[in-house]
Amino acid sequence: MDAVPVWLRERRTGVGRPAERSRAEVTAAAIALADREGLAAVSMRRVAAELGTGAASLYRYVDSRDDLLDLMSDEVAAGYRLPEPGGPWLPALLEVCRQGRALMLRHGWLPELVLTRSALGPHGAGLLEHVLAVLAAHPAGAGRKLEAFAVMSTLTAALALNELNAGSAARQSAYLAHVIAAGRHAHLTAALSGGALVPAPRFEDTISRVLVGLLGE
Amino acid sequence: MDAVPVWLRERRTGVGRPAERSRAEVTAAAIALADREGLAAVSMRRVAAELGTGAASLYRYVDSRDDLLDLMSDEVAAGYRLPEPGGPWLPALLEVCRQGRALMLRHGWLPELVLTRSALGPHGAGLLEHVLAVLAAHPAGAGRKLEAFAVMSTLTAALALNELNAGSAARQSAYLAHVIAAGRHAHLTAALSGGALVPAPRFEDTISRVLVGLLGE
DNA sequence: TCCATTCGAGAACACTGTTCGCGAACACCG
C-alpha cells in the first residue's frame, strides 16, 4: 500500500497537457461551499459544479473525498497569525486557542473534522512547531507537550462545536426536561433547575485551567 | 416541527398488527454490525439484512439513521457498572473514565459518535446524574460541574480514538518524517527525534491532571 | 510534425437514506 499523504503527492513535471485548475483552487471551492451549506453539502459533484467542471475531474487533484477534507482543514489552519514565541507559555497558548476558536466559529464544519480526523498537513505542523517553541523552556517531557497540543485542539474544537450547536439544542433540553419531570435524578434536577441561570464557564478560563492542570503552574 | 427525541416517541398501544421486532433488537443488530465492520457499514439495508427483513421496515422502529446512531450510543452507556457515590470525588470520576475508555475500546465506533453528537438518552442521563452525585459536596457551581462532565467525555473519547488509530497512523508519521527531513521545525524535530522513545503519558494521569485543573484539588 | 503524456469529463457501477403505497395481520366490537 502506498501510505503517502496528500501533501507529499506533488504535481508532475511540466510534461503533458497542463491542468486547468490547481489543488488550492479545488480546496478553496470546497471551503466556500462548506461555509455556505455545511460539510454534508461538500460532495464531489457539488464541488465540481462550483468550479464549473465535472465530478470526475476532481480526481486529477485529489485521491478521494477524505483527502479533500484533509486539505480543507489544513488550509484553514493557514489563517493563524501567531506572534514570535517568547514570554510566559500560558498566555501564548491561550492566544493559539483563541484564534483556533475564532477560525472554527467562522468555519462551522471545522470542529467535526478536527475531532474525528487528526491529520496535520504543512500548516498544522507549523502550528505544532509554534506550540513546541512556546513550551521550549518548559521542563515537561516531549510526550506531555505533544499531548498538551492534542488536548488543546480537541477541547477548542469541542467547545466551539457546543457554541455552534447552542441554538439547535432544543431536542436535547426537551428530553432533559422530561427526565427531570420523571422525578429520579435529583442532582441533575438541581443542576438544571436554574434554567438559563446556570453560568456557563468562559472559554479561556476553561482552557487555562486545563492547561495549568496538565503542564503545571 | 416536532423536536421530539427518539426516547420520547414510545410504542403505541396494543391496537393493530403487533410488531415482529423491538427497537432494542434493531439497536442490538446495529451494534453487532458496527463492532464487526465499523460504523460505515451500519446502513439501513445492512442492519435490516442482519435481522432478515427489508430496509424500509426499520423505519417502523426508528425515524432516521441518526436516531439509530443515538440509540446505539445510549445502549452502550448501559454497560457502566458504577459504585454508589461516596468518598473523594477524583477517584470516583477516574473510575467513570476508566470504564468509558474500556467501553470505547470494545466498541471502536463509539468515540466518533461521542465526539460529534452529544445527545444523551436515558443511560447517558443516568451517567451524568452519577457524576453530579459524586460532585455533590464539591463547592464548584453547576455550570462548571456540567462542563467537567463534557470535558471528561470528550477527552476520554479523544484519547480512546488515538489508541484505536495508533496502528494505522503510518500515513501520519510518514508525512511528519518528511517535515523533519525538510529542516525547518527545529522543535518538532527535537520532540520526535526519540522515535518511539517518547513516553506517552498514561491515560489516567492525563485525565486526573485535567480534572484537578478544572475542579481544583 | 509527431508523440508520449497528461487532463477533462460523460457514462456507468454499486451503493446510500428515505418515502410511497399496498397487502397482510392483528385487537376489538357488535
Next chain:
DNA sequence: CGGTGTTCGCGAACAGTGTTCTCGAATGGA
C-alpha cells in the same frame, strides 16, 4: 362470526453519493 380500524412488513422507486473506466482533446519537447 364478520366487519373495521389500525398497525406492520416491505418491494419498488427516487434522488442522491464516491469512485472508476474510458476515450478524446490538449500540450510541450524532440
